[in-house]
Amino acid sequence: MxxxxxxxxxxxxxxxxxxxxxxxxxxxxxxxPDSGASSGNVQERIIGYYEAFKYDSDCQGMNVKQIPVESLALVNWRLCLYRPDSYGIDPMPHVGEKTLKDFTALKERNPHVVLGVSLGG
Incomplete structure (x- = not known):
């Protein structure tokens, strides 16, 4: 109709x-409206979501190095803090810099993956 x-x-x-x-x-x-995107299969564009502040929690299920980045188009890292006084970005206090470095190292396993960071605080 x-x-x-x-x-x-x-x-x-x-x-x-x-x-x-x-x-x-x-x-x-x-x-x-045309999105400008290809007409490819959306099932081939899978987005991952990682709650970094729960990296050491039993319910998280995996650490950063275990993220199956080879099959992902984008990984969203939640959460970093924004410092409005200096425009700096820091990991959550209990997360630690090493965990964030492990996240950026995911590009070594899949150079095409997009790594995104959610800011809050």
Whole structure:
């Protein structure tokens, strides 16, 4: 079933008169935007998430060196602290610098993996 979408003068898509008054844009502009990404299989782009502040917890299940980075496209490291006074970034106090170095060393096993860091505090 096709839906007749229109775009308001403010750029919002809709099916009611609110979205198509004076200044209404063409309904063709309601198409889903192109992400610019390839049309490849999304199952081949797997993202990992590592709670670094639980690195020594029994429930974590693995240490940093055990992350299966060979099959991941991105690993998100949670969490580093941001110091607004100096714009510095530090690992959580009990995590330690070695654990963060182990994280960056994952690039040696998969040079194509993207390593991301969540900032908080």
């Amino acid at each position: 096709a839906v007749n979408l229109t775009v308001s003068e403010f750029g919002f898509c809709g099916t009611t008169g609110e979205s198509c008054g004076d200044g209404c844009q063409s309904k063709d502009k309601c198409k889903q």
